[in-house]
Amino acid sequence: MKAVVLLSGGLDSATILAMAMEQGFTCYTLSFNYGQRHAAELNAAKKVADAMKVAVHKTIDLDLTQIGGSALTDKNIAVPQSSSAGIPITYVPARNTIFLSYALAWAEVLGISDIFIGVNAVDYSGYPDCRPEYIAAFENTARLATKAGVEGKPFRIHTPLIQMSKAEIIRKGTELGVDFSLTVSCYQADAQGHACGVCDSCRFRKEGFVNAGIPDPTIYI
Amino acid sequence: MKAVVLLSGGLDSATILAMAMEQGFTCYTLSFNYGQRHAAELNAAKKVADAMKVAVHKTIDLDLTQIGGSALTDKNIAVPQSSSAGIPITYVPARNTIFLSYALAWAEVLGISDIFIGVNAVDYSGYPDCRPEYIAAFENTARLATKAGVEGKPFRIHTPLIQMSKAEIIRKGTELGVDFSLTVSCYQADAQGHACGVCDSCRFRKEGFVNAGIPDPTIYI
Numbered sequence: 001m002k003a004v005v006l007l008s009g010g011l012d013s014a015t016i017l018a019m020a021m022e023q024g025f026t027c028y029t030l031s032f033n034y035g036q037r038h039a040a041e042l043n044a045a046k047k048v049a050d051a052m053k054v055a056v057h058k059t060i061d062l063d064l065t066q067i068g069g070s071a072l073t074d075k076n077i078a079v080p081q082s083s084s085a086g087i088p089i090t091y092v093p094a095r096n097t098i099f100l101s102y103a104l105a106w107a108e109v110l111g112i113s114d115i116f117i118g119v120n121a122v123d124y125s126g127y128p129d130c131r132p133e134y135i136a137a138f139e140n141t142a143r144l145a146t147k148a149g150v151e152g153k154p155f156r157i158h159t160p161l162i163q164m165s166k167a168e169i170i171r172k173g174t175e176l177g178v179d180f181s182l183t184v185s186c187y188q189a190d191a192q193g194h195a196c197g198v199c200d201s202c203r204f205r206k207e208g209f210v211n212a213g214i215p216d217p218t219i220y221i
Numbered sequence: 222m223k224a225v226v227l228l229s230g231g232l233d234s235a236t237i238l239a240m241a242m243e244q245g246f247t248c249y250t251l252s253f254n255y256g257q258r259h260a261a262e263l264n265a266a267k268k269v270a271d272a273m274k275v276a277v278h279k280t281i282d283l284d285l286t287q288i289g290g291s292a293l294t295d296k297n298i299a300v301p302q303s304s305s306a307g308i309p310i311t312y313v314p315a316r317n318t319i320f321l322s323y324a325l326a327w328a329e330v331l332g333i334s335d336i337f338i339g340v341n342a343v344d345y346s347g348y349p350d351c352r353p354e355y356i357a358a359f360e361n362t363a364r365l366a367t368k369a370g371v372e373g374k375p376f377r378i379h380t381p382l383i384q385m386s387k388a389e390i391i392r393k394g395t396e397l398g399v400d401f402s403l404t405v406s407c408y409q410a411d412a413q414g415h416a417c418g419v420c421d422s423c424r425f426r427k428e429g430f431v432n433a434g435i436p437d438p439t440i441y442i
Contacts, residue, residue: 094326101322105288105315134365144355
C-alpha cells in the first residue's frame with residue numbers, strides 16, 4: 001500500500017506523513033522548489049523525509065515567481081505581520097491545484113491511488129484551496145483526468161488535518177514521534193531555518209504549542 | 222476583455238487563439254517547456270504568438286521528465302508509429318491538469334476569468350483529459366480553488382474545438398487567417414520543426430488537410 005505525500009517541510013505535512021505511515025502506507029514524498037522566500041523549508045522537508053525513512057523523496061522545480069501575485073512568490077510584496085480580513089496576500093494563486101496536479105501525475109506514473117495533503121480549514125488563514133469542497137472537486141477532476149480514473153481506479157485525496165486545530169495537530173504529531181525541531185513553518189525563515197516569530201504562520205505555530213501544552217522547539221531569529 | 226490562451230505551437234492551439242481574438246479577447250498566451258521531445262513546438266508557439274500579435278507570450282519551465290511515464294517525457298519510451306487500442310503511451314499523466322493549473326494561476330494574478338485550451342474529443346487519441354466532463358470538473362475546481370472564485374468571479378474554460386474534426390479546425394483556422402506553416406504538430410519533430418509524418422499527431426494532421434481540401438504546408442523529414 002503506497003501513497004504520495006506532499007511534504008512542505010512544515011509542521012502539518014510532517015504530521016500527515018506520520019499519519020500516513022501509521023495507516024500502513026509506504027510513502028513517496030514530494031516537495032516543490034517554487035521560488036518561495038523561505039527555501040529553508042526545502043531543507044526541512046529533506047530532513048523530515050530522511051528522519052522518517054520514506055521510500056523516495058522528490059523535489060520538483062517549478063518557478064511560480066514567473067506567475068507572481070503573492071507575498072510568498074514576489075519579492076516586491078511584503079509578508080504581513082498581522083492578520084487582515086479576507087484572504088491574505090500570502091495566498092499563492094492556484095498553488096494547491098498546481099501541487100496536487102503534480103502529485104496526481106507522479107501517483108499515476110507510480111500506480112498509486114492515495115495522495116496525502118496537509119491542508120487545514122480551521123486554524124488556517126482562509127485560503128480557498130484548503131476547504132473540503134475544494135478537495136472534493138479536485139478528487140473528481142483527478143478521476144476524470146487520468147487513465148487510472150477512466151479504468152475505474154479513482155484517486156483519494158487524504159486530508160487528515162482538515163478539521164483539526166493546530167494544537168491537535170501538534171499533539172497528534174508528538175504522539176506519533178514527529179521531531180518538530182526539524183520542521184520550518186515561518187514564511188520568511190533565514191537560511192538556517194530560524195523563524196521570524198511574527199508572520200501568520202509563526203503565530204499559528206507558536207499558539208499551537210502553547211495550546212497543546214508542549215514545549216516549542218522552534219528557534220526564533 | 223482578456224483571456225489566457227494555452228498555446229502549444231500546434232495547429233489546434235493556433236486556431237483557438239484566432240477564435241479567441243475573433244470573439245474580441247485580448248490574448249495572453251502561455252506555453253510550457255515541459256521536457257517534451259519536440260522542443261520545436263516552443264519555437265512554433267513563439268512564432269505564432271508574434272505573428273498574431275498577442276499582448277504577452279509567456280513560456281514556463283516545468284520539468285515533467287522528473288515525473289516521466291510517457292513517450293513524450295521519457296526518452297526511454299518510444300513514440301509509436303501506429304494507433305493502438307485504449308489510451309496511448311503518448312498520454313502524459315495529468316498534463317492538462319498541470320497546464321490548466323498554471324493558466325488558472327496566471328489568470329487569477331492578471332484578473333482574467335477566461336481561459337482557452339485547444340482540447341479535442343473527436344479526432345484525438347483518447348486522452349481522458351480532453352473530454353468535456355473533465356473540463357467541467359476542472360472549471361468547478363477552479364471556482365473553488367481561487368480567491369476570484371470565492372468572490373463570485375468564476376473561471377470559464379473555453380474549449381471551442383472540443384467537438385470539431387481536424388478538417389473543421391483546419392477550415393476554421395484558414396478562414397481566420399492562421400498561418401499553419403508556422404505550427405508544428407509532430408511528436409518528434411526535428412530542431413527545424415520538420416515533421417516525421419508517421420506519429421499519431423502527424424497522421425491526424427495530414428488527414429485533416431486532405432479532408433479539408435486545403436494544401437498541407439507541413440515540411441516532412
